[in-house]
Amino acid sequence: MKHLYSTLLLLSFISSTISGQDNLIVNAYNRSTISIDGEWHYIVDPYENGYYNYRYEPFDQQPAPWASAFFLNSKPQDSTDLIEYDFDKMPTLQVPGDWNSQSPELLYYEGSLWYKKSFDYKQLNRTKRVHLYFGAANYKAEVYFNGQKLGTHIGGFTPFNFEVTDLLKEKDNLLVVKVDNKRLKEGVPTLNTDWWNYGGLTRSVQLVETASTFIEDYSIQLKKGDLNTIKGYVQLNGEAKAQSKITLDISELKVSTSLTTDTNGRANFEIPIQNLKHWEPGNPYLYTVTLSAEEEKVVDQIGFRTIETRGSQILLNKKPIYLKGISIHEESPLRNGRALTPEDAEQLLNWALELGCNYVRLAHYPHNEHMLRLADKKGLMVWEEIPVYWTILWKNEATYLNAENQLTEMIRRDKNRASTIIWSMANETPNLPARNIFLNKLATKAKSLDDTRLISAALEQKDYPGIANTRTINDPFADVVDVLSFNQYIGWYDGLPDKCSKISWKIDQDKPILISEFGAGAKAGYYKDKHTRWTEEYQQHLYEETLSMIDRIVKVQGFSPWILVDFRSPRRVLPEIQDGWNRKGLLSEKGEKKEAFYTLQKYYNYKTTN
Numbered sequence: 143m144k145h146l147y148s149t150l151l152l153l154s155f156i157s158s159t160i161s162g163q164d165n166l167i168v169n170a171y172n173r174s175t176i177s178i179d180g181e182w183h184y185i186v187d188p189y190e191n192g193y194y195n196y197r198y199e200p201f202d203q204q205p206a207p208w209a210s211a212f213f214l215n216s217k218p219q220d221s222t223d224l225i226e227y228d229f230d231k232m233p234t235l236q237v238p239g240d241w242n243s244q245s246p247e248l249l250y251y252e253g254s255l256w257y258k259k260s261f262d263y264k265q266l267n268r269t270k271r272v273h274l275y276f277g278a279a280n281y282k283a284e285v286y287f288n289g290q291k292l293g294t295h296i297g298g299f300t301p302f303n304f305e306v307t308d309l310l311k312e313k314d315n316l317l318v319v320k321v322d323n324k325r326l327k328e329g330v331p332t333l334n335t336d337w338w339n340y341g342g343l344t345r346s347v348q349l350v351e352t353a354s355t356f357i358e359d360y361s362i363q364l365k366k367g368d369l370n371t372i373k374g375y376v377q378l379n380g381e382a383k384a385q386s387k388i389t390l391d392i393s394e395l396k397v398s399t400s401l402t403t404d405t406n407g408r409a410n411f412e413i414p415i416q417n418l419k420h421w422e423p424g425n426p427y428l429y430t431v432t433l434s435a436e437e438e439k440v441v442d443q444i445g446f447r448t449i450e451t452r453g454s455q456i457l458l459n460k461k462p463i464y465l466k467g468i469s470i471h472e473e474s475p476l477r478n479g480r481a482l483t484p485e486d487a488e489q490l491l492n493w494a495l496e497l498g499c500n501y502v503r504l505a506h507y508p509h510n511e512h513m514l515r516l517a518d519k520k521g522l523m524v525w526e527e528i529p530v531y532w533t534i535l536w537k538n539e540a541t542y543l544n545a546e547n548q549l550t551e552m553i554r555r556d557k558n559r560a561s562t563i564i565w566s567m568a569n570e571t572p573n574l575p576a577r578n579i580f581l582n583k584l585a586t587k588a589k590s591l592d593d594t595r596l597i598s599a600a601l602e603q604k605d606y607p608g609i610a611n612t613r614t615i616n617d618p619f620a621d622v623v624d625v626l627s628f629n630q631y632i633g634w635y636d637g638l639p640d641k642c643s644k645i646s647w648k649i650d651q652d653k654p655i656l657i658s659e660f661g662a663g664a665k666a667g668y669y670k671d672k673h674t675r676w677t678e679e680y681q682q683h684l685y686e687e688t689l690s691m692i693d694r695i696v697k698v699q700g701f702s703p704w705i706l707v708d709f710r711s712p713r714r715v716l717p718e719i720q721d722g723w724n725r726k727g728l729l730s731e732k733g734e735k736k737e738a739f740y741t742l743q744k745y746y747n748y749k750t751t752n
């Protein structure tokens with residue numbers, strides 16, 4: 143009876159469920175945070191038995207009893223109580239981290255898994271507000287805190303947060319998160335992808351402390367096309383957000399601008415700047431920018447640069463630039479799970495720099511924030527993309543809203559990163575009326591959120607009608623993007639490497655062209671000859687032939703070969719060669735450089751000096 147009473151007490155909490163997450167807090171990276179990372183207990187729940195009753199109704203939307211609702215972490219009150227789970231006797235997973243790479247029996251697991259963490263919260267400074275911030279959870283997260291459902295987040299690669307100020311206790315705060323990585327036809331991405339479906343709390347979980355009226359969001363970038371004007375806004379959140387004073391300081395430039403927010407807590411600004419050191423590869427200058435509101439300060443490290451196109455050129459700070467790139471999946475070269483640490487980012491980006499890159503394509507979804515912060519510091523330009531990949535349900539409104547939300551969260555998180563120059567809407571999607579509507583809406587949304595960066599998408603090439611051995615881009619979205627990018631696999635999926643010398647290109651749009659993918663598979667250490675598939679010689683031969691072909695495509699302003707490192711994929715099952723890995727990397731998953739690595743490195747070094 144006692145047990146039922148305590149459950150009913152919780153019922154009152156549940157009924158005031160907060161659905162949906164709060165506005166994303168920008169620059170959590172530099173704020174006052176308390177980490178909730180570490181060992182979390184977990185329960186694997188493929189039948190979602192901890193979420194649904196036997197009528198398949200969610201416990202958190204039904205009247206009691208919920209004895210088996212995992213989010214309550216119920217304990218038997220006496221010897222008669224029936225409780226059929228116990229988090230505290232279960233094993234633990236390291237958070238952050240995908241579950242697949244932490245336990246052999248979870249390598250292929252796709253379904254629901256419950257995480258549980260208890261923690262004390264000592265800093266009960268009542269003038270502070272406290273937010274639970276997730277770097278990412280793949281794919282769908284249901285978050286419960288001290289018996290209350292905070293909300294749900296869908297999308298595996300962007301951050302989200304919930305305010306918990308009024309729910310926190312000094313002792314034994316109970317955080318329970320259900321993460322479900324099932325692939326869904328209506329999902330973004332959908333059922334078929336060529337990467338591993340790593341599930342879980344894949345990025346850090348933090349408590350972010352803010353003032354009662356805090357700096358929730360801001361954009362501080364160069365005005366589009368203007369090397370000497372900083373333009374942007376600051377958005378406050380809290381009761382005192384209106385008519386509030388904010389100071390924007392860039393002390394090195396002797397800039398100190400006073401702003402006053404409007405009734406909605408927002409202040410817009412344009413600040414003329416002299417003697418700015420513009421961010422660029424080779425000289426990635428970052429300024430310390432301080433925003434001081436009445437109750438708190440937020441500091442960020444921001445680079446200032448312009449990125450534009452002029453005809454078929456890409457202009458960085460008004461000067462033409464060639465993008466010497468490489469594509470990268472978010473997989474750790476140090477432990478082969480989802481990459482997530484600064485060390486993972488350091489290793490991946492250092493290999494890109496060793497290749498001679500000034501640009502990376504972060505495929506096929508937003509990577510962890512360490513990658514962008516490090517690209518800022520290392521002077522690598524970045525293509526970021528959302529996982530609108532292959533066969534998305536173009537006509538499904540919920541699918542579109544999901545894609546748009548992921549795009550919004552990506553831009554909101556990274557809009558102050560100088561390294562990010564391109565937002566990509568999609569990868570290898572079919573030229574269909576419904577898809578064109580879907581992508582056009584995404585492109586409009588991207589431009590409304592950020593008019594300073596370029597938009598693109600990895601399109602597909604086709605035969606040029608009526609002209610033999612000639613390829614082109616026959617896709618209406620090519621008229622929407624700023625940069626015309628396409629993937630091509632001549633010599634791998636399309637003939638043999640020497641076919642490259644027989645193909646011409648005729649691309650009519652007067653736009654910069656990026657080749658967003660080309661490549662070939664090679665098993666590291668497998669040598670025979672350049673005509674034998676999977677050998678290092680074949681891959682190297684394909685690179686040589688492709689690079690010669692690229693030199694003959696007039697408007698090409700760069701490319702990002704597929705891919706830096708071999709990566710896990712359930713689609714790649716050839717024994718002794720693939721064994722569950724896509725082998726198009728220039729390095730193996732063990733970090734072994736293949737011959738083609740040096741071929742590309744030599745080409746980029748030549749490109750730099752000529």
Ligand code: GCU
Pocket residue numbers: 336506569570629659704724726
């Ligand atoms: C496609 C796709 C990649 C995939 C690659 C391949 O172009 O964009 O995600 O891994 O080809 O087939 O290896």
